[in-house]
Amino acid sequence: MIKALRYFIEIIRGSFITGRHFASNFFFRCLKVLGIKTKRKGAETIQYPEQRKEIASRHRSLHRLMTRPDGKPRCVACMLCVTVCPSECIYVEAAEDPDPEIQKYPAKFIIDLSRCCFCGFCVEACPEDAIRMDTGNVELAEYSQDDMIYDLDKLIR
Amino acid sequence: MTETLYETLIIFIKIVCALVWLLACTLYLTWLERKESALIQDRVGANRASIFGIRIIGLFQPFADAIKMIFKEDFVPSFSRKFLHTMAPFISFFFVAITITAIPFGDTLRIGNRTIHLQILDFNVGLLFILAMLSLGIYGIIISGWASNNKYALIGGMRGAAQVISYEVALGLSLIGLIMVYPSLRLSSIVLYQGELLFGFLPKWGIFLQPLGFVVFLLAALAETKRAPFDLPEGESEIIGFFTEYSGLKWGLFMMVDFMEVIIVSTLLTTLFFGGWQVPWLASDGFHFPWGGELLLSHVVVVLLQVAAFNIKVFFFCWLQILIRWTYPRFRYDQLMDFGWKLLVPLSLVNIIGTGIIMTL
Amino acid sequence: MQEKANEMIKIFIDKEPVEAEQGTTVLKAAERAGIHIPHLCYHPAFPPEGSCRMCLVEIEGFPKLELACSTVVKDEMKISAKSERVVKARKAVLEFLLAEHPLDCPICDKAGDCKLQDYYDEYGLFESQFKEAKEKREKKLKIGKSLILDQERCVLCTRCVRFLKEVTTTQDLGVFHRGVHSSVNIYEGAAVENNYSGNLAEICPVGAITDEDFRFKTRSWFLKEGESICPLCSRGCNILIEYHPGFPRFEVPKRVYRIKARENPEVNDFWVCDRGRYGYSYLDEHRADKIIMNKIEGENVLTWENISEYLGEKIKRLSSAKKTSGIALILHTWLSNEELFLLHKIFKDDLKVEKIFFADLPQGEADGYLLTSETSPNRRGAQEIGFDIKPVDLDALASGTDFLLAFGPFLSGLFSPKDLKAALNTVKRKVLFSSYTHELNSLFDIVLPVALIAEKEGSLTNVEGKVQGFQPALEPPGESLPEWKVLSDLGKELGIDSKFYSELPSPEAILIEMGKKIPFFKKKND
Numbered sequence A: 001m002i003k004a005l006r007y008f009i010e011i012i013r014g015s016f017i018t019g020r021h022f023a024s025n026f027f028f029r030c031l032k033v034l035g036i037k038t039k040r041k042g043a044e045t046i047q048y049p050e051q052r053k054e055i056a057s058r059h060r061s062l063h064r065l066m067t068r069p070d071g072k073p074r075c076v077a078c079m080l081c082v083t084v085c086p087s088e089c090i091y092v093e094a095a096e097d098p099d100p101e102i103q104k105y106p107a108k109f110i111i112d113l114s115r116c117c118f119c120g121f122c123v124e125a126c127p128e129d130a131i132r133m134d135t136g137n138v139e140l141a142e143y144s145q146d147d148m149i150y151d152l153d154k155l156i157r
Numbered sequence B: 001m002t003e004t005l006y007e008t009l010i011i012f013i014k015i016v017c018a019l020v021w022l023l024a025c026t027l028y029l030t031w032l033e034r035k036e037s038a039l040i041q042d043r044v045g046a047n048r049a050s051i052f053g054i055r056i057i058g059l060f061q062p063f064a065d066a067i068k069m070i071f072k073e074d075f076v077p078s079f080s081r082k083f084l085h086t087m088a089p090f091i092s093f094f095f096v097a098i099t100i101t102a103i104p105f106g107d108t109l110r111i112g113n114r115t116i117h118l119q120i121l122d123f124n125v126g127l128l129f130i131l132a133m134l135s136l137g138i139y140g141i142i143i144s145g146w147a148s149n150n151k152y153a154l155i156g157g158m159r160g161a162a163q164v165i166s167y168e169v170a171l172g173l174s175l176i177g178l179i180m181v182y183p184s185l186r187l188s189s190i191v192l193y194q195g196e197l198l199f200g201f202l203p204k205w206g207i208f209l210q211p212l213g214f215v216v217f218l219l220a221a222l223a224e225t226k227r228a229p230f231d232l233p234e235g236e237s238e239i240i241g242f243f244t245e246y247s248g249l250k251w252g253l254f255m256m257v258d259f260m261e262v263i264i265v266s267t268l269l270t271t272l273f274f275g276g277w278q279v280p281w282l283a284s285d286g287f288h289f290p291w292g293g294e295l296l297l298s299h300v301v302v303v304l305l306q307v308a309a310f311n312i313k314v315f316f317f318c319w320l321q322i323l324i325r326w327t328y329p330r331f332r333y334d335q336l337m338d339f340g341w342k343l344l345v346p347l348s349l350v351n352i353i354g355t356g357i358i359m360t361l
Numbered sequence C: 001m002q003e004k005a006n007e008m009i010k011i012f013i014d015k016e017p018v019e020a021e022q023g024t025t026v027l028k029a030a031e032r033a034g035i036h037i038p039h040l041c042y043h044p045a046f047p048p049e050g051s052c053r054m055c056l057v058e059i060e061g062f063p064k065l066e067l068a069c070s071t072v073v074k075d076e077m078k079i080s081a082k083s084e085r086v087v088k089a090r091k092a093v094l095e096f097l098l099a100e101h102p103l104d105c106p107i108c109d110k111a112g113d114c115k116l117q118d119y120y121d122e123y124g125l126f127e128s129q130f131k132e133a134k135e136k137r138e139k140k141l142k143i144g145k146s147l148i149l150d151q152e153r154c155v156l157c158t159r160c161v162r163f164l165k166e167v168t169t170t171q172d173l174g175v176f177h178r179g180v181h182s183s184v185n186i187y188e189g190a191a192v193e194n195n196y197s198g199n200l201a202e203i204c205p206v207g208a209i210t211d212e213d214f215r216f217k218t219r220s221w222f223l224k225e226g227e228s229i230c231p232l233c234s235r236g237c238n239i240l241i242e243y244h245p246g247f248p249r250f251e252v253p254k255r256v257y258r259i260k261a262r263e264n265p266e267v268n269d270f271w272v273c274d275r276g277r278y279g280y281s282y283l284d285e286h287r288a289d290k291i292i293m294n295k296i297e298g299e300n301v302l303t304w305e306n307i308s309e310y311l312g313e314k315i316k317r318l319s320s321a322k323k324t325s326g327i328a329l330i331l332h333t334w335l336s337n338e339e340l341f342l343l344h345k346i347f348k349d350d351l352k353v354e355k356i357f358f359a360d361l362p363q364g365e366a367d368g369y370l371l372t373s374e375t376s377p378n379r380r381g382a383q384e385i386g387f388d389i390k391p392v393d394l395d396a397l398a399s400g401t402d403f404l405l406a407f408g409p410f411l412s413g414l415f416s417p418k419d420l421k422a423a424l425n426t427v428k429r430k431v432l433f434s435s436y437t438h439e440l441n442s443l444f445d446i447v448l449p450v451a452l453i454a455e456k457e458g459s460l461t462n463v464e465g466k467v468q469g470f471q472p473a474l475e476p477p478g479e480s481l482p483e484w485k486v487l488s489d490l491g492k493e494l495g496i497d498s499k500f501y502s503e504l505p506s507p508e509a510i511l512i513e514m515g516k517k518i519p520f521f522k523k524k525n526d
């Protein structure tokens, strides 16, 4: 009985918590609408397209392929990223490079971003530091799934 | 002849006004819900709908929603019973909308030598009428679940029916005490009774005479609106509900019915427990304060004050219901049934007996 | 090539008692007992060389660590293959090997199969202590038809040199220079040009010799392997077919990426010839995957379910009119023993068909070791089953044939298209079983896609008369099915000896049945 009463009190308290949030936020939002500047904002919202949150330095965003000083991809088509990718969304086709020190380069390098889960394993696996996810681009919406398939041209930047 | 014409015209105007009031409230209740929930959760809420770049704190949002809903594909699954599938939302809508006929918005308005009741129809069994209409509303739910021909929708519909029927009992019983104190089923008389004073200063509102009845009625009525924490029939994101197979405007109708129910419940709470259009100590010629002193007002001002009081009270209850909806998590189904049958029904019985004992004393 | 069973003695490896043959080496004895001792230069095909020193083990009573690959076992020998001393020594050996080894694994075709990589993973895992730059050597040296040598990756195990000395006896490769400068190379002006050069890439324990045919096409760990028998000559070499199972989102250009030899001391030892190794394109190119219906009566849609009924009905009509002389058969010897047996039973024994021809690829040249002049795998089998192997006679075929059942795509290579067309046009109904999309297909009424040897179950008889069974290594493409299924259904359908056919649900059962009828196959069964 006492326990039930305690529940009851907690339930009432709950509505007071939400009520308190409502009242204080209401007050500060009203001040804002009236043009009065206050320290408290009354909302944590970031008005997205106009305001943007700073992307953390370790954030995993759109991939890019690194290049050698001469502009060729640094990737040696070892396919370790293909192997590790849990979404199986990378496809690499290797070709023979005339330079015996390089030997192998990617003739095709495709990431299907519509499958990618942005786990970053490909970056971890790469022995050549050829792929990174630090472009800061997180707005990858497209109208067609085909546009989500990124090839060498789109990935080298 | 002209007399009947006038009468008809007046009734017609009343119907239009009441419906417009109800629909406008519904529309803006969606806005209120969004904004209130946002404030509760430290957000801003919908504020982007704009006309020519003018946003005014998202007040155009309901129109944007409505336009979107109208232009969405109205998808009727090939396996559904087409006719019933289409009918179901209209049935729900009709039975909720019709209850507004019995609600008194104010006392009487005198224009010239004509007195107009600010109520579409003054039934002598208004209370029963409203209860009856509210219970008929569940046909919409059951039919929609059944006509969707989808087992999840059907189960959702059955859950809805079971819930609404269970809480109907508590709802009805909680009002018996009230009927015992105000010996009438006519809503206008119930409101009039509440204009009297208790101990010379306390208005005789239902909340003061029937506190337990109020609590039970509030909880049961919340369950009737099928919104959180009683939203098991829908269970939007987790347990599939009865309007799973609906889309576009028909789905919108179900949504509207929910909001309209909130408003109807608020008007009922106002009318039955908070004195309806009564303003404390305001008589038809002005204020008569219990500590002496008077403030005489003209008839039009008094009527306006009364209608405003009614609206403010309704608004308060809408606000309260939204607050509750955004505070509490959903019940488990067995808890829901326990709560209805093992708590609310006994409490309302206790209330009836208590009322009876006090009244005989 | 198997040594005679010697007397068995008991030795102890890591305190476990192990049976070993008298006179064998520690490494072989351990391998027999399922204990892996790391080794690079030792290859079971050659006598031990002892140059890599990866196989060091500790033997009680010996002051120093000994080479497992060249130490002969003695009774009651106590060997520890995992003791601290051994592991430390292995680590040191690895460190020396890797001191001059490039960090090439990402671009090395051997990665994944590489012994050096595996051993580093197991025993190495040390930080490099060398401050000096690594020795630069030739990284891309073309040493033969399709072989590329990377001297930096070579660990000088001399397996390649020994292979060319002992197996092909051509001695194209040698170790030049001394000490840190020693390297494997070809002699000036010469190259590895023999029919077994592909084996070099396979036996090289590291990625020093890579195969251009496979180079950079994929990574070895994507590949799955299936056991099969090479059908490109009548030796019947045992092979492993390495194929790519495919990615869910992207298409891989082909299925089969390489062929490897599968050890079988009775047939091909550890080797396959280059024809078998590089000639795998027949598995993927121009494969038929749908039933083609060029000309059939009525509204019939043929599927594998009703095909035997359809064929059976046509044949029954001819046989009930006593016109089985109107039936002709063109076979080939890529068919398995079981299929040939069924064909013999149905058409020769039951229907008494006379016109049975064989259309095969023309004879090639033998190379004196594995490759035979016979270019199809089962000619011996066809002979043992009782077929008289007659080449196709177009005139005989054109005279009064009502119904022709042909197998294989080889017919077109034997005659000019014009003659073939003229002859086939005289035949009323003609059905082809073929695995390929080929212009020949348009000359037949119905073409049924069939599985190849790598895709079905059965057995082959090689040139020496050895019957070898095989299991499917790959999935047949599209609608393709193995021939024996249709043939046993057809046998049932004809109703002449249906009880016999209904007891043959699998090639295995057919082979047992064959053993009962044909003594040649009996002794091979057990």
Ligand code: SF4
Pocket (backbone or CB within 6 Å): A081, A084, A085, A086, A087, A088, A089, A090, A111, A115, A116, A117, A118, A119, A120, A121, A122, A123
């Ligand atoms: S981030 Fe993860 S899922 Fe995306 S490509 Fe890289 S490995 Fe694959």
Ligand code: SF4
Pocket (backbone or CB within 6 Å): A074, A075, A076, A077, A078, A079, A080, A081, A082, A092, A122, A125, A126, A127, A128, A129, A130, A131, C106
């Ligand atoms: S892991 Fe790096 S080097 Fe290897 S294929 Fe991927 S991006 Fe290229």
Ligand code: SF4
Pocket (backbone or CB within 6 Å): C101, C102, C103, C104, C105, C106, C108, C109, C110, C111, C112, C114, C115, C116, C117, C153, C206, C207, C208
């Ligand atoms: S030979 Fe082995 S260890 Fe050397 S680069 Fe190739 S895979 Fe790596």
Ligand code: SF4
Pocket (backbone or CB within 6 Å): C153, C154, C155, C156, C157, C158, C159, C160, C161, C184, C203, C204, C205, C206, C208, C209
């Ligand atoms: S090339 Fe390969 S097989 Fe030949 S010696 Fe070097 S590592 Fe051994």
Ligand code: FES
Pocket (backbone or CB within 6 Å): C038, C039, C040, C041, C042, C049, C050, C051, C052, C053, C054, C055, C056, C067, C068, C069, C070
């Ligand atoms: S395997 Fe024994 S020394 Fe190379």
